[in-house]
Amino acid sequence: MTQTELKAVPFPETDFDIEAIRRDFPILNQEVNGNPLAYLDNAASSQKPVQVIEAVDAYYRLDNANVHRGVHRLSQRATDAYEGARDKVRGFLNAKLDKEIVFVRGATEAINLVAQSFVRPQIKPGDEILISHIEHHANIVPWQMVCEQTGAKLKVIPMTESGELDLSDFDSLLNERTKILAIGHVSNALGTINPIKEMIGQAKAKSIPVLVDGAQAVPHIAVDVQDLDCDFYVFSGHKMFAPTGIGALYGKQALLEAMPPWQGGGDMILSVSFSHTEYNTLPYKFEAGTPHIAGAVGLGAAIDYMQAIGIDKLAAYEHHLLEVATAKLEAIDGIRIIGTAKNKASVLSFMIEDVHPHDVGTIFDQQGVAIRAGHHCAQPVMEFYGIAATARASFAFYNTEQEIDALVNAIKTTQELFA
Amino acid sequence: MSDLRDLYQQVIMDHKKNPRNFREITDANHMAHGNNPLCGDALVVYAKLKDGVIEDVSFQGSGCAISVASASLMTEILKGKTMEEAEKLYDNVHKALTGEAGGGELSGKLEVLAGVKEFPARVKCATLSWHTVHAAMDSDHDISVTTE
Numbered sequence: 001m002t003q004t005e006l007k008a009v010p011f012p013e014t015d016f017d018i019e020a021i022r023r024d025f026p027i028l029n030q031e032v033n034g035n036p037l038a039y040l041d042n043a044a045s046s047q048k049p050v051q052v053i054e055a056v057d058a059y060y061r062l063d064n065a066n067v068h069r070g071v072h073r074l075s076q077r078a079t080d081a082y083e084g085a086r087d088k089v090r091g092f093l094n095a096k097l098d099k100e101i102v103f104v105r106g107a108t109e110a111i112n113l114v115a116q117s118f119v120r121p122q123i124k125p126g127d128e129i130l131i132s133h134i135e136h137h138a139n140i141v142p143w144q145m146v147c148e149q150t151g152a153k154l155k156v157i158p159m160t161e162s163g164e165l166d167l168s169d170f171d172s173l174l175n176e177r178t179k180i181l182a183i184g185h186v187s188n189a190l191g192t193i194n195p196i197k198e199m200i201g202q203a204k205a206k207s208i209p210v211l212v213d214g215a216q217a218v219p220h221i222a223v224d225v226q227d228l229d230c231d232f233y234v235f236s237g238h239k240m241f242a243p244t245g246i247g248a249l250y251g252k253q254a255l256l257e258a259m260p261p262w263q264g265g266g267d268m269i270l271s272v273s274f275s276h277t278e279y280n281t282l283p284y285k286f287e288a289g290t291p292h293i294a295g296a297v298g299l300g301a302a303i304d305y306m307q308a309i310g311i312d313k314l315a316a317y318e319h320h321l322l323e324v325a326t327a328k329l330e331a332i333d334g335i336r337i338i339g340t341a342k343n344k345a346s347v348l349s350f351m352i353e354d355v356h357p358h359d360v361g362t363i364f365d366q367q368g369v370a371i372r373a374g375h376h377c378a379q380p381v382m383e384f385y386g387i388a389a390t391a392r393a394s395f396a397f398y399n400t401e402q403e404i405d406a407l408v409n410a411i412k413t414t415q416e417l418f419a
Numbered sequence: 420m421s422d423l424r425d426l427y428q429q430v431i432m433d434h435k436k437n438p439r440n441f442r443e444i445t446d447a448n449h450m451a452h453g454n455n456p457l458c459g460d461a462l463v464v465y466a467k468l469k470d471g472v473i474e475d476v477s478f479q480g481s482g483c484a485i486s487v488a489s490a491s492l493m494t495e496i497l498k499g500k501t502m503e504e505a506e507k508l509y510d511n512v513h514k515a516l517t518g519e520a521g522g523g524e525l526s527g528k529l530e531v532l533a534g535v536k537e538f539p540a541r542v543k544c545a546t547l548s549w550h551t552v553h554a555a556m557d558s559d560h561d562i563s564v565t566t567e
């Protein structure tokens with residue numbers, strides 16, 4: 001797409017007030033190394049609006065206590081806030097039941113939980129776990145661990161040069177030995193949006209359970225787990241404008257019911273004696289110990305914030321930023337964009353010819369432009385392209401076209417320095 | 420920009436573009452692989468020692484400008500030094516860049532590495548080759564080191 005074509009579809013829409021949105025994110029209003037900060041590392045972690053910061057603050061100022069344990073007022077308020085947040089997550093994913101939402105530390109913990117509690121007990125030597133070539137390490141390593149523990153085999157859906165999944169053999173990769181398909185919704189290294197609905201459909205037709213790693217999807221895409229019909233969906237709060245240390249696992253009730261607990265401790269039991277312990281009901285069976293209550297409250301506030309603006313509207317604006325940035329980078333000599341899938345979220349990985357991404361990261365930082373330089377916890381993807389690392393700009397709905405210009409200028413400075 | 424110019428000064432860029440001693444030593448009696456898992460930088464250092472003197476030292480691999488230039492400078496400086504002198508240099512570079520107590524100033528050719536101090540995230544890039552050569556000297560078989 002050329003820049004002139006882009007001008008024909010102007011954005012923002014009249015009611016998308018980017019200035020007002022930016023005022024909600026106080027951290028954006030600062031200088032770094034004498035330049036206005038352009039925070040373009042949202043795929044690593046996003047910034048938090050005052051609405052989230054204040055919800056966490058108010059929780060600690062007014063309601064803080066342990067949950068499900070006290071008869072006193074604060075404990076009741078903390079419990080209500082925590083369970084209220086669970087209901088917001090349920091609504092956010094359009095799950096049927098609150099008890100299908102388990103609070104966890106993040107996507108990584110959720111995948112490990114499913115790997116150890118759902119897959120490991122039922123998998124046998126020679127059985128298969130199917131993932132793809134473009135997964136984050138969080139959706140590779142937990143499955144490798146299960147394979148080592150059980151003698152199962154890890155199978156990998158290949159990728160194409162553009163960074164899409166090569167699904168030509170998908171049907172035969174789904175076979176009677178496949179015990180789970182664990183697939184990312186959106187690639188963090190490349191931005192590729194995978195056709196998960198179709199993939200889930202194919203897996204379900206063969207009664208193969210599916211886990212979707214939604215860590216990079218929830219900030220950009222409205223998710224409906226009932227419509228998708230996946231068995232598990234996982235995400236991290238910190239990538240969707242909520243605090244770190246909180247995330248969620250959605251699991252279908254029947255599967256969660258049948259799974260053994262993952263960790264033992266308080267809250268996950270109904271009764272304990274030395275001869276027998278009765279486990280708690282869902283979702284508490286999987287929430288051993290005092291949870292990250294304030295984090296859950298912040299996650300609920302982040303969901304409220306996104307829904308108040310409208311996830312579709314955020315996504316449309318981010319897509320606009322991606323198209324503008326892609327066109328501008330394509331117009332620069334010596335830039336190679338890594339990941340050119342047709343269907344992409346606002347992630348732009350690139351290489352500057354003859355400049356190592358780590359040098360790029362340092363030089364950009366001096367201009368106030370924060371990007372990620374590295375392998376993005378997706379080393380198999382890097383290996384596919386024969387590179388060790390990329391530079392990656394990733395956009396959120398609070399980014400602006402001026403920040404894209406700052407990115408372009410930073411590229412030019414880098415090229416001059418290395419000329 | 421001035422800090423950047425300090426970091427990416429001409430000497431660094433020259434070594435990055437034309438790394439010295441960028442080759443294998445086929446009859447090396449010491450070698451080590453160095454990795455920076457954070458950025459995927461990987462290099463091999465070869466050394467040929469005779470009677471406690473570094474007769475030849477070289478490297479191969481890929482990395483950022485800082486790590487390549489630092490490795491290149493290192494091979495230039497270490498050639499002809501005794502093991503003890505090399506150890507002392509290693510110790511000095513390491514301490515000077517990490518700000519550890521007892522580190523002196525970087526002098527002579529190594530002065531150009533001093534700019535790295537202002538960029539804490541990049542110190543490991545500059546020290547990778549030095550850690551690797553240190554490991555190579557200590558061992559008579561091929562070993563691996565990482566910066567983590």
Ligand SMILES: Cc1ncc(COP(=O)(O)O)c(C=O)c1O
Nearest residue numbers: 106107108136138188215216236
């Ligand atoms: C696609 C994907 N999956 C999983 C994760 C892991 O998320 P967390 O580190 O928050 O558990 C990430 C984070 O980078 C990711 O991008």
